Amino acid sequence: MEKQATINLEQQFQDRVDQDIRIEPKDWMPDKYRQTLIRQISQHAHSEIVGMLPEGNWITRAPSLRRKATLIAKVQDEAGHGLYLYSAAETLGISRAEMIDQLHTGKAKYSSIFNYPTLTWADIGTIGWLVDGAAIMNQVPLCRTSYGPYARAMVRICKEESFHQRQGFEILLTLSRGSEAQKAMCQDAINRWWWPSIMMFGPADDASPHTAQSMKWKIKRFTNDELRQKFVDICADQVKILGMELPDPELKWNAERGHYDFGKINWEEFWQVISGNGPCNKERIAARVKAHEEGAWVREAATAFATKRAQKQSAAVA
Amino acid sequence: MKIVIQIQRYGDYGDREPVKAEGATQNQADWPLWEVFIRSKMGLDHKHVGSLHAADAQMAIENARDVYTRRQEGISIWVVESKYIHASNPDEAASFYDPANDKVYRHPTFYDLPDELKAM
């Protein structure tokens, strides 16, 4: 009897999703849907937050005031993106503190890309172009995802992202028209970031067993390989404007497929970085933990101040 | 001719030494949650845009400014502590909104009038 009721609820839920009717926080949803979303949204939020670190490293060393102002604005946007997403995840019943804890203890994952170092100024341009570019490719379809708060957060984020990619490309364009050393720096950054960027779409379709369920629930709207192919096609053309090359000797237009063919991805590296052995995993988490711990007194002070003020106000009223 | 170019690399080199990351950070209680409503232009309603944590109303408003109006999206902000929001129950939606279902005559299109009738 009870089982029958659950089956009916699940059927109704799936019907709504199929009809593109959004699911809202108080609506009934399968437990697996809730858990999958919490994981997906919080991972996404963590990525926005950790993503500030490699770029923050260059704020004090930006080559001009204009570059500095735009980089600060971009990094500040990423903090906002983290907040929108944490809020969306919280509507599913997990607390902010719990999510932060999961990040700091290594229980939660974030995008593997942010475990690579930013070694030169050209890296900041390349991150804007490729990393934000890949993020946009991933995020635009999520504006139509089935969970309302997530979709609304994505709409807001996507609006803000487009300047990120453009500022990055502008940095590279300037370098690509500069001295020989600047050109070399530009190519070097592209060489280091290209492969990790296309790994951002996640494992190949045949190695992602949950894709089918996620697509059915519309919390994923394209497969990893579909998005990756789209991204490669776009970048292969854009890189020509820079007069640079993507570091893939097998990259070649395939007229028959209407797509670029590209070389094999080093999935071993991907799994190594995901599981904590990337070049900066420990540094990133340590920086987060340090900021959190050193900010503890500020949070406590604000709480104490608010309590005191509330007491004063109620005393004045009485 | 082969040009050799040396690229200078700074900072952010990656892990030099293992840093503490394993141990759990203590799980502090969150500040209260606030819902944020923003009026984008004079003459328009305040619209719900999202939520955030803050210690008090003043901080909630300031944080809302920093997070939700970075691109001049608003000229007025309301914040309400989330626990004070009461909502209708989606499970009862069918019966709750039922009274309006059979009252199509509340819409102007319900009335049969000749096409010649203008300005109405």
Ligand SMILES: [Fe+2]
């Ligand atoms: Fe972002």
Ligand SMILES: [Fe+2]
């Ligand atoms: Fe971004």
